[in-house]
Amino acid sequence: MRILTEIEDPYEVILKKMREYPNDIPIDENGKISEAFKEYIKIMFTPEEAEIAQHLEIKIVF
Amino acid sequence: MELPDYIKNRTWKDYLPEGITLEIDIPEDLSLIDLFEKGAKEYGDKVSIDYFGREFTFKEMDNLTRRLAQGLLKLGVKKGDVISLWLPNSPHFSICYFAALGLGTTLTAISPLFAGREMAYQIKDSGAKYLIMIDRFIKEFKKVEDQLALEKIIIVNVAGEIPDVPETTKIIHYNTLLEQNPETLTAFKVNINPKEDIAVIQYTGGTTGDPKGACLSHHNIVANILQMQQISNYMKEAYIKGDLVNICILPWYHIYGQTCELIQGPMTGGKGFIFPTFDIPRIIETIKEKKPNTLLGVPTMFIHLLNSPLSKDVDFSCLKYTNVGASAMPIEIAKEWERKTGFPLGEGYGLSETSPTVTNSPPWAKKKLGSCGVPVASTLCGIIDENLNFLPIGESGELVVAGPQVMVGYHNRPEENKKVFFEAGGFRWLRTGDFAKMDEEGYIFLIDRIKDMIKYKGHSVYPREIEEVLYEHPAIQECAVIGIKDPERGENIMAHIILKKEYKGKITEQEIIYWSREQMAAYKYPRIVKFVRSLPKSAVGKVLRRIIRDKEAKKAEKESSG
Numbered sequence: 187m188r189i190l191t192e193i194e195d196p197y198e199v200i201l202k203k204m205r206e207y208p209n210d211i212p213i214d215e216n217g218k219i220s221e222a223f224k225e226y227i228k229i230m231f232t233p234e235e236a237e238i239a240q241h242l243e244i245k246i247v248f
Numbered sequence: 249m250e251l252p253d254y255i256k257n258r259t260w261k262d263y264l265p266e267g268i269t270l271e272i273d274i275p276e277d278l279s280l281i282d283l284f285e286k287g288a289k290e291y292g293d294k295v296s297i298d299y300f301g302r303e304f305t306f307k308e309m310d311n312l313t314r315r316l317a318q319g320l321l322k323l324g325v326k327k328g329d330v331i332s333l334w335l336p337n338s339p340h341f342s343i344c345y346f347a348a349l350g351l352g353t354t355l356t357a358i359s360p361l362f363a364g365r366e367m368a369y370q371i372k373d374s375g376a377k378y379l380i381m382i383d384r385f386i387k388e389f390k391k392v393e394d395q396l397a398l399e400k401i402i403i404v405n406v407a408g409e410i411p412d413v414p415e416t417t418k419i420i421h422y423n424t425l426l427e428q429n430p431e432t433l434t435a436f437k438v439n440i441n442p443k444e445d446i447a448v449i450q451y452t453g454g455t456t457g458d459p460k461g462a463c464l465s466h467h468n469i470v471a472n473i474l475q476m477q478q479i480s481n482y483m484k485e486a487y488i489k490g491d492l493v494n495i496c497i498l499p500w501y502h503i504y505g506q507t508c509e510l511i512q513g514p515m516t517g518g519k520g521f522i523f524p525t526f527d528i529p530r531i532i533e534t535i536k537e538k539k540p541n542t543l544l545g546v547p548t549m550f551i552h553l554l555n556s557p558l559s560k561d562v563d564f565s566c567l568k569y570t571n572v573g574a575s576a577m578p579i580e581i582a583k584e585w586e587r588k589t590g591f592p593l594g595e596g597y598g599l600s601e602t603s604p605t606v607t608n609s610p611p612w613a614k615k616k617l618g619s620c621g622v623p624v625a626s627t628l629c630g631i632i633d634e635n636l637n638f639l640p641i642g643e644s645g646e647l648v649v650a651g652p653q654v655m656v657g658y659h660n661r662p663e664e665n666k667k668v669f670f671e672a673g674g675f676r677w678l679r680t681g682d683f684a685k686m687d688e689e690g691y692i693f694l695i696d697r698i699k700d701m702i703k704y705k706g707h708s709v710y711p712r713e714i715e716e717v718l719y720e721h722p723a724i725q726e727c728a729v730i731g732i733k734d735p736e737r738g739e740n741i742m743a744h745i746i747l748k749k750e751y752k753g754k755i756t757e758q759e760i761i762y763w764s765r766e767q768m769a770a771y772k773y774p775r776i777v778k779f780v781r782s783l784p785k786s787a788v789g790k791v792l793r794r795i796i797r798d799k800e801a802k803k804a805e806k807e808s809s810g
Binding site for chain 2 (some may be wrong): 204207208209213216217237244246247248
């Protein structure tokens with residue numbers, strides 16, 4: 187049986203997905219996502235909304 | 249005037265390997281659109297662009313380009329119109345670029361770093377009727393919108409989303425143009441005369457301060473692509489043993505990025521990883537994961553990549569073909585880069601006026617430290633004195649160039665054209681304004697710039713332009729902007745300022761820096777401001793920047809020696 191040892195924070199999942207998108211999000215020179223932006227995302231999504239939003243795909247449309 | 253032997257003989261021909269010739273065939277009837285169409289036909293299903301993991305084949309890029317061209321045609325775009333692109337690197341840039349060229353228009357690409365006023369200058373000077381820009385720049389655009397005589401503005405979102413700017417009779421979304429034109433324009437029917445039709449007005453600067461538009465014909469750019477292809481083909485055969493896989497970090501608004509990245513793709517069938525910004529973590533991650541084999545950049549980019557803590561344990565040995573241009577590469581950095589990749593770093597020299605490459609270190613011959621190489625194929629270089637006399641080999645003077653990549657002339661500047669061109673030995677020569685010498689094997693060593701241009705992180709910064717902005721500050725009576733040597737940035741920007749009496753003691757240097765930052769692009773504003781009592785001037789009252797520069801250099805030397 188596979189033991190789930192680590193559950194990723196849904197906010198981190200959303201941020202990672204946003205980072206892999208051309209419109210991008212603010213990062214520092216070491217590639218770390220800005221703390222202020224992390225706060226902003228927490229304002230944008232309630233914990234319940236983040237749980238759902240983390241599963242949404244962002245696609246480049248052409 | 250008779251040309252000296254070193255120009256006619258071109259001694260570097262003695263060590264050209266088999267297959268590399270001194271002269272190459274540059275068909276006079278070949279346009280940039282011919283190259284684009286040839287690429288789509290020849291490499292159809294191969295991947296042309298990788299953009300955040302979304303791959304575009306040559307066929308798909310061709311299809312999107314033709315759909316956009318159809319849309320532009322319906323908007324009224326016609327041969328001879330000037331279209332300005334204010335876009336970062338993206339598939340959209342390529343699609344708009346070739347769609348516009350296919351309709352016989354002239355392009356002028358604007359730096360994504362420009363503030364509204366700088367963008368407005370370029371649009372007005374080039375006579376652009378259409379602007380294609382990204383939605384993020386709308387705030388800057390609005391600041392100057394009423395100054396511009398634009399017929400239509402096309403708004404792009406770099407992720408392909410519907411832009412967050414409402415459409416009007418004048419503003420159209422890029423997405424709308426594509427949606428309304430599901431059928432592609434089957435043929436670019438317009439007749440292009442490659443030698444006469446201007447493909448690009450590339451903005452440079454000048455001693456007068458105002459940026460000037462260098463008119464590059466289709467033939468100019470095609471010639472430079474073919475000249476550079478001699479080098480890239482050699483690298484493919486000798487080192488890469490396959491297709492070029494380019495990590496495209498040069499900005500495409502710059503002619504270096506256009507000729508060596510944007511158009512090289514369709515030309516060689518290579519693939520490019522593209523990013524809208526110079527995003528170091530993403531670039532290093534791509535090197536690590538995707539193993540590109542080609543990277544072209546400016547010295548600052550190499551410095552950042554080497555100095556980033558993220559690159560410490562990353563293997564760069566996939567990068568077999570790397571080349572640096574735009575400003576002189578510090579020797580120590582070049583050595584460090586070669587240690588990191590295990591391959592020689594090529595170094596070139598060019599100008600916006602020469603589409604851009606003039607010289608490149610020949611990968612088939614020895615590399616000379618501090619040299620920007622030998623003239624590329626079908627190119628002549630010489631050194632002249634102030635009376636336009638050619639100097640003997642080894643002597644220092646102004647570098648002049650003749651070749652098919654040399655611009656048609658500056659846009660609407662007949663007086664400037666008279667100054668930069670001269671005829672000799674049956675050739676039309678361009679004066680570069682750069683001080684250089686050539687050795688007996690044809691290697692060129694740049695010594696200094698005759699012009700006062702500052703090279704900040706590879707960007708050309710023109711002091712007069714900065715001074716004009718500074719003069720708008722109410723506290724500034726007089727000023728002079730110079731470049732001072734900086735190991736990381738190439739040169740840093742310093743302003744010497746005389747304050748008006750009533751402001752003395754009431755304003756700080758830092759406040760001037762903050763104010764400047766709001767007025768111009770990030771690479772232009774002065775990082776160092778010094779309040780002074782006087783400025784050195786010539787007999788006619790012209791500020792002598794050279795003297796200030798020398799003074800600052802001596803001061804820096806004294807400080808560093810303790």
